[in-house]
Amino acid sequence: EAGELADQLGCEAYAVGGFVRDILLGRPNLDLDLVVEGDGIDFAKKFASRVGGRVKAHSKFKTAVVILDDDQRVDVATARLEYYEYPAALPTVELSSIKMDLYRRDFTVNALALRINPGRYGQLVDFFGAERDIRNKTIRVLHSLSFVEDPTRILRAIRFERRFDFQIGGQTMRLIKNALSLKLFSKLSGTRVMHELQLIMNEEDPLSCMLRMQELGIMEAIHPLLKLTQERIQILTELVKVHNWYKLLYLEPKIVPWKLYILGMTAGVKRDQTTQVTKRLHFTPKEEREFLQLRDMIGEALMKLMGWKEGKSKLSRLYSILHPIPVEGILFLMARSRKEYIRRNISQYLARLRSMAVDVNGKDLMDMGIKPGPVFGQILDKLMVAKIDGRVETREDQLKLAKR
C-alpha cells in the first residue's frame, strides 16, 4: 500500500533502520520506519486514510506517526532533497537524500534502506557496507566523529552488540575508548543516559550489557558510585534470574525493569548518597521519592523476614510484610534472600497470594445489616488473613466469620 501511494505521489519511499536490519537477521520486528523523499507528513496522512488509522504529525521535524487500527505504528520521516551549491561555475549537485538520511544514523547495521515503490520493491539500498557488517556480525559507526557527536551511541553499540551477539569493530572500539578518555560521558545529560540505560534494562540479557559497560569503565564514567563491584554483579545475576522467572509466569502487574536493576546497581550505597545517583540520572522528584521509598521498604522487609520462620510463622504475616511493597521490591527481596524457604514462600506469594481476594464483598456486609464505614475494611482484612491462613476456605465460612 505505502509503495503504491509513493508511486502515485511521484516520490521514493523506503523502509529503514531496525526493521530492515531485523529482516536480514531473520528476527521479528513490528516497528516499521519509513523515509519518504518528498513530503512525509502529506504521505502519512494519505497513507492513514487509505489503510485506516490516525496520524500524529510533528511539523517541526517533518515526521509523523501513523497509528493503525490494530495499534501497529508506522513512523514516517521526510528526507529532504538537499542541493549543494558550489561556488563559481560548478553545477549544483543534488545529493541523494536517502543517503543523507542514512548517514546521520548510529551504525551501519541500522543504516540500511529497502525500496518499497512497486517497480523496485525489495531492493536493498546499502551505501555503507551494512550487509557485509551484518554477515560479519560487526557493529561499526559510519564516521569517526560519531561518538563525539552523540556519546549515547556508545551505550547503543553495547546494546546491539550483546543483543545480536555481534562484536564492536576494531576502529569503532578505538573511537569509543577515545570518546571515553575525553570524558564525553560526564557532559551527557542524565535524561539521555537514563533513557539508554532503560533500553538496556529492557533487553533480554541486561547483565551482559552492564558487564561490558563496566569493562570499558562506563559505569564510573556515568557516576563513580555506580562501579560494578563483585557483590553487585552477584546481586544483578540473581535479579536477572528472578526477573526471568517472573516474566515466564505472565503475572500482573508487569514489572518496570529499570526499577529492579537500579536497585541492584546501587546496592550498598547509603541513603543520602543514593540521591547523588538519582540526581545524576535526572530522576523526576516523584521517581526519586518512590525509589528512595522502595529502598526503605526493602530494608524494613528484610529485617522482618529474618523473623519469619516456615511452619512456625503465619502465611498472613508474610502477606502483610510483602503486600505494601511494589513488585520490583518483592523481586529484589526474593533475589536477596539467602534462605531457600524464604525465596520459595515469596515466590508463592507472587504467584498465588498476591492476587488472592476474599469471596465476600461490601454488598454482602450491607445485606447482613452492617453499616458501611471503616469497619468494612477491618472485616475484609480479617477475612483475608483467615483465608490466607486456610481457616476459611469457602464463601459460607467467610460469611459466618464476618457475622462474628
Ligand code: ATP
Ligand atoms: P530496536 O530494535 O531497539 O527498536 P531500532 O534500531 O529500531 O532498535 P530505535 O531506537 O527505535 O532503534 O531507533 C530507530 C533508528 O533511529 C535506528 O535504527 C537508528 O538508525 C536511528 N537512531 C536512533 N538513535 C540514534 C542515535 N542516537 N544516533 C543516530 N541514529 C540513531
